[in-house]
Amino acid sequence: MNDTSVALQKVNLRRLHPYLDNILIVGIIIGKQRPRKFLDKKSSVEVYRGVWNFTLRDSPQDYINITYWGPSEVIFQANEKFRTGDVVEIINPKINVRILNDTSEQFRPMVTSPYNLTLNEKSSIVHHAGMSVDYLPLLKFPTKPIAGFLPLRDIHNSGASIKDFIDVLAVVRGLGQVRTITSKTNEIMLVRTVEVFDHTCPSLKIDIWDPDIINRSEKWTPRFTALFFTDLIVLWSNFQRQFIAKVSNRTIVTENPEGKEVQLLLDYAKDAPIETFEIVDQFLTTLPDPSTIRDIMSVKQIQDKINASLQEVRSGSKQFTALLFAFVSNLDLDGLSQTLMITCGKCKMPIKGSLCENSECSTVYENEVIDPEFKFDIKITLSDHTGTLTNCRFRGEVVEQALSCTARDFSNMSDDEKSMLKWKYLMERCAVHIAVIFVGNQYPVVSVVNIRLADPVEVGRSLPVY
Template sequence: MNDNIVLQRVTLMHLEPTIFNALIVGVIIAKQDPRQFVDSKSSDPGTSRAVLNFTFRDSPQDFINVTYWGKSDAIFAIDENFHVGDVVELVRPQITIRKYNDKGEQFRPKVTSPYSLTMNDFSNILRHDGVNEVNYKNLLRLPTKPPGFVPIRDIHNGGLAVKDTYADILGAVAHVGNLRTVKLKNGGEASLIEIILFDQTNPGIRVTFWNREYIGRASSWQPRSTILFITDLNIDWSGYHKSVVAKFSNKSILTENPVGREAEKLAEYAKTAPLHAPNIIDQLTVNLPDVQMIQNVMSVQQIQNRINLGQESGTMQNLQFTALLYGVITQLDLDGFGRLFTKKCGHCKTLIKLIGKCENATCPVALNTALVEPEISFDIRVTISDHTGTLNDCRLSGKTAEMVLDCSIQEFLQMSDDDKARIKWKYLLERCAIRLIVFSANNQKPIISIQSCSIPDGEEVVQRIPVY
């Protein structure tokens, strides 16, 4: 800073376009990646310049968008040296009245100030080391919008209708993915990271970050512990995941562990809420009934008709029903090569894939800073048939599988093939009374989950088996 220039210390609340030598102290609360372009006005062909956009706050009520223009080297240096959470001094910014119909406003965070700040080669940004630094840091936990976020359940329920809309979300971190590099349509490459947020209404929504600033910050987010309030997330539809997803946009502002009653309630819920592995996160939470209360007898054909009706009417996202099926188990591969169990990280509950270790980039087990035994549970695929048809890929899993097979997963893993075969032939090709719950998540393929399986007496079968 040039000491020969008299600067006027001013707050955002008292900005005026006539102030030319302003010094404003505050904290950076949002930041976009810089953009580089060729300077067409330069006498030196090929000269490049760049622009950096960020959002700046100095009180609970006042925050403003800042645009910093300059030579590429200078702007990229500023981008490297200043980050969200830094308390800074803005020196000699140009103060202009915002044009609400300006196209640029559509791609910037919503702010409270009627002005915007423009900085250039005659401006400066400095780190602030004053005694009041902690007061500015505290602003980082104050949401930039009043409570009014959308429950994650409601976003999923919108399906394709919510594509290309924006929503505010309050969510707890369930999973932080690994940094990935993808090829763009223009031949270039870009990095991204995906996280999963959940709340009391739904086990999760995928949120993608392309912004380098937040990709870096994601490494500190902890499953169950970190609560995020994100404004103006871009809602999209993923054909790959067959579900609603979200993208952090240039309009978004992210508040970590925000202050507020709703955030406190979510943080308390997140401590004990079940975390779903990322590959099944799009399943809806199912309210499981008492198994013995499942008495509505259905045939395979009736179950399939119910599923087909949901597909044809477009109501699969709300599909959920129970059934008591008297069917023959025609496939139960306990002693062969079929899938029998899943393995999850004992710390963060992330599904462990073929490489045999946790892949959650923030998990201490994956970082080799903690040693926690993985959790193993049954996940068996079963085929059931009756006189009307066949149900493939029915799931016998978890504690239900242990009750049906009459052994724990640990006991099963120690068994010989002969012992496993004996358990298999107790049910294989036998007519069983099988209680099922059928549900779908976000219009995906329905899940048929076995809740109990037993061998009924012949009289019960004759009296209750349906004709079709």
């Protein structure tokens, strides 16, 4: 602990130099790493010591890395006590000149200070007793230029050639559950996968292993939280068959940072298609007239092309269309399967009852009454002599044209009436125009873009052998 009998000199990070001692620095923690425990080899008895690294900022321009050494219980207690966003006082640290090519620098966040600080038994860290409000805006300032971010599309397309750390600016799309993992050294660790998107790509999954960032993620909101990640690691996931990113020891996460690029991204995110059905619907609007789709395939040929695309590392344009002559082997219009999607007439978010539950929708806080919208959303199964395509997507106006009724009219039909519509196509040979659409490098969506009863002569002349 410091000698309190000597008056402390308060300094800011910009005025640091190695000859200062007995100083006090006030700043806000903008990032921290997990503490580590190790056996003290200098002790004649079994004693464990600990080390904890965190990053402190006291102005938009000035931030520094700090290393705290001490008995393991002291270090781990300090890690639990102080979190990102806490305004703290650093008392009597040792000031060291940074050695830029030193190995330790490769595993620490990038900072602007030419120094780093060391805390030990003669130093201390405490919560700031004064006004903290002036320091809180510093959490909005990124630690690296935002303009240097890598678009998500480039990560998926060129991930194999990325050997260095990358920076990412994106908006939260979804938050996975926090999972508990046992490491090879029997250490219990937490991990959470956060899915993000930007203008160029609907999805990138980022694995977060840092407990502090996992704790902060509880407040992140899909569509409304923009994140700037510095120094992520890119790697290929055999399980997910796509490139993902992982937080490193160098990573600093800035939530809704200041910057023109951020505001443009958040404006886009408000209405961007992020659900799978939204992305598919948007893609389908770019397709030509279904009658121009003349590439005839069998079910097996479609499945083979899908499997070949899934094996490709690159995630370029894998989408394709085909004309399939097949039987409709399952079309459950009058059973328990979903047939309609009901959305709010204002914000277009799916609703289960008659009222919208989206807290951002004006119908909620203005008590505005707007009729919900109805849209067909059906799963259909297609079969031919080579195999079966299950859970094909059959939605929207395509269904209305095929069944010659609107979704709202269908919602008011009796089961007998729905059954009559079903048998118009069920077990009949049809000419089906489909689009196979890959979303986020996952298993693709097979979407029906047109369907009609097939002419037997046309089938006999065109049906593929295999």
